[in-house]
Amino acid sequence: xxxxxxxxxxxxxxxxxxxxxxxxxxxxxxxxxxxxxxxxxxxxxxxxxxxxxxxxxxxxxxxxxxxxxxxxxxxxxxxxxxxxxxxxxxxxxxxxxxxxxxxxxxxxxxxxxxxxxxxxxxxxxxxxxxxxxxxxxxxxxxxxxxxxxxxxxxxxxxxxxxxxxxxxxxxxxxxxxxxxxxxxxxxxxxxxxxxxxxxxxxxxxxxxxxxxxxxxxxxxxxxxxxxxxxxxxxxxxxxxxxxxxxxxxxxxxxxxxxxxxxxxxxxxxxxxxxxxxxxxxxxxxxxxxxxxxxxxxxxxxxxxxxxxxxxxxxxxxxxxxxxxxxxxxxxxxxxxxxxxxxxxxxxxxxxxxxxxxxxxxxxxxxxxxxxxxxxxxxxxxxxxxxxxxxxxxxxxxxxxxxxxxxxxxxxxxxx
Amino acid sequence: xxxxxxxxxxxxxxxxxxxxxxxxxxxxxxxxxxxxxxxxxxxxxxxxxxxxxxxxxxxxxxxxxxxxxxxxxxxxxxxxxxxxxxxxxxxxxxxxxxxxxxxxxxxxxxxxxxxxxxxxxxxxxxxxxxxxxxxx
Numbered sequence: 001x002x003x004x005x006x007x008x009x010x011x012x013x014x015x016x017x018x019x020x021x022x023x024x025x026x027x028x029x030x031x032x033x034x035x036x037x038x039x040x041x042x043x044x045x046x047x048x049x050x051x052x053x054x055x056x057x058x059x060x061x062x063x064x065x066x067x068x069x070x071x072x073x074x075x076x077x078x079x080x081x082x083x084x085x086x087x088x089x090x091x092x093x094x095x096x097x098x099x100x101x102x103x104x105x106x107x108x109x110x111x112x113x114x115x116x117x118x119x120x121x122x123x124x125x126x127x128x129x130x131x132x133x134x135x136x137x138x139x140x141x142x143x144x145x146x147x148x149x150x151x152x153x154x155x156x157x158x159x160x161x162x163x164x165x166x167x168x169x170x171x172x173x174x175x176x177x178x179x180x181x182x183x184x185x186x187x188x189x190x191x192x193x194x195x196x197x198x199x200x201x202x203x204x205x206x207x208x209x210x211x212x213x214x215x216x217x218x219x220x221x222x223x224x225x226x227x228x229x230x231x232x233x234x235x236x237x238x239x240x241x242x243x244x245x246x247x248x249x250x251x252x253x254x255x256x257x258x259x260x261x262x263x264x265x266x267x268x269x270x271x272x273x274x275x276x277x278x279x280x281x282x283x284x285x286x287x288x289x290x291x292x293x294x295x296x297x298x299x300x301x302x303x304x305x306x307x308x309x310x311x312x313x314x315x316x317x318x319x320x321x322x323x324x325x326x327x328x329x330x331x332x333x334x335x336x337x338x339x340x341x342x343x344x345x346x347x348x349x350x351x352x353x354x355x356x357x358x359x360x361x362x363x364x365x366x367x368x369x370x371x372x373x374x375x376x377x378x379x380x381x382x383x384x385x386x387x388x389x390x391x392x393x394x395x396x397x398x399x400x401x402x403x404x405x406x407x408x409x410x411x412x413x414x415x
Numbered sequence: 416x417x418x419x420x421x422x423x424x425x426x427x428x429x430x431x432x433x434x435x436x437x438x439x440x441x442x443x444x445x446x447x448x449x450x451x452x453x454x455x456x457x458x459x460x461x462x463x464x465x466x467x468x469x470x471x472x473x474x475x476x477x478x479x480x481x482x483x484x485x486x487x488x489x490x491x492x493x494x495x496x497x498x499x500x501x502x503x504x505x506x507x508x509x510x511x512x513x514x515x516x517x518x519x520x521x522x523x524x525x526x527x528x529x530x531x532x533x534x535x536x537x538x539x540x541x542x543x544x545x546x547x548x549x550x551x
Contacts, residue, residue: 028510391457
């Protein structure tokens with residue numbers, strides 16, 4: 001890789017050991033993907049929940065945090081993805097004390113690096129959304145796909161170690177979706193029905209994502225009649241990224257690089273793959289279960305926006321979640337404070353629901369808390385979470401927010 | 416005894432030799448594995464219930480989220496990582512996780528890697544050369 005004088009100095013250790021280690025890591029990754037050089041980035045979003053970190057990962061962060069302050073401080077604004085525990089709620093969820101201790105140590109290490117503890121996967125809604133053409137280093141697939149696609153900024157999936165490296169060096173290897181040629185459409189989908197609900201948009205994302213044959217395949221969606229909302233695109237993108245490991249989509253007439261079909265395809269577009277209402281219904285049916293037992297209802301992945309919290313609050317207002325079922329929602333710390341102030345927290349919690357902040361359900365040892373609480377049958381309006389939790393021993397069911405709430409109140413899956 | 420050499424892109428990690436565990440399915444540490452016990456835990460995965468410990472995992476593409484970038488390091492620290500990972504297509508997360516853990520990873524082979532290696536065959540993985548040698 002071609003390095004600047006500044007990068008050569010960093011690699012030689014002139015700017016301290018952490019930056020040297022970070023650049024060495026980035027060069028390994030850059031060579032793997034044939035990056036010609038590095039690209040400077042303006043902000044970093046880092047995923048480091050303690051379930052993923054484990055004790056080894058926490059100790060790694062603590063070692064970096066022990067270096068002198070001038071050597072260890074992040075040099076571009078760096079924000080965090082959801083954490084693994086909400087300190088105000090972990091006992092209600094029967095999380096183990098050892099995880100809470102790891103959380104505290106991780107936060108302490110990050111703060112020593114100057115990381116801003118935003119604890120959110122919807123940083124593009126609640127922190128600073130990047131702008132068209134801006135190069136960033138974002139972790140969390142949902143955050144990355146929204147940033148690439150809806151905002152037109154440029155990032156690869158930057159997992160925790162690489163996001164941390166980018167925060168320390170202020171750059172990332174220039175490969176993949178930082179480059180124009182990787183952002184061209186590869187496959188075309190014709191959406192022949194208008195999704196009616198956030199869960200419908202997630203289902204469409206799941207349908208497209210299941211088809212994707214590698215990280216490099218960019219799907220283009222045509223036929224969307226009028227701009228979807230930020231939350232609709234959030235659910236669509238999060239599911240597409242989760243099912244497909246896909247970092248970029250174009251939606252013709254909606255996303256900024258897709259002003260027309262011709263703008264996103266080199267040459268004539270491929271024959272479209274149709275998506276109909278029947279396909280969406282079949283996607284829901286693929287999560288069918290044999291009986292009506294319902295243990296837990298989860299609204300998360302992505303964390304809820306203020307508008308989603310308002311809808312959930314209204315749906316739960318004056319009702320009671322059944323004793324046989326637990327209802328959990330997760331949002332960012334900033335949205336939680338807004339929900340406290342605007343009355344949504346009271347609506348959700350008075351109904352017996354639990355509103356968590358700064359966490360996401362699948363990032364908080366979902367397998368172990370499932371075992372501890374006897375949760376197996378899970379219902380959610382997030383296609384992303386039903387995709388993930390199958391591997392964690394759950395029997396997930398996908399449904400709209402309204403239906404999820406109705407079932408939580410009934411204490412069983414009702415039609 | 417004949418050996419077949421398969422060429423891929425230059426990879427990451429140290430050379431290693433071991434038995435292959437192969438499926439025409441995809442891979443994510445968070446979505447697919449019980450990382451405590453070292454088994455595939457996703458019911459819909461072709462390797463569901465099988466142990467990946469001590470195996471050179473041979474799968475199609477990287478899927479899922481970003482967690483594998485941390486998890487390979489954590490799994491290796493407890494001796495619960497596979498021996499190596501061979502994929503038709505990795506994604507940045509697999510490469511970043513391999514770089515962080517110094518874990519053997521190769522992708523972009525000259526053929527469909529899941530079709531030319533069979534479970535149980537002994538394979539030698541040389542990431543710095545991007546070569547896999549299948550003993551027969």
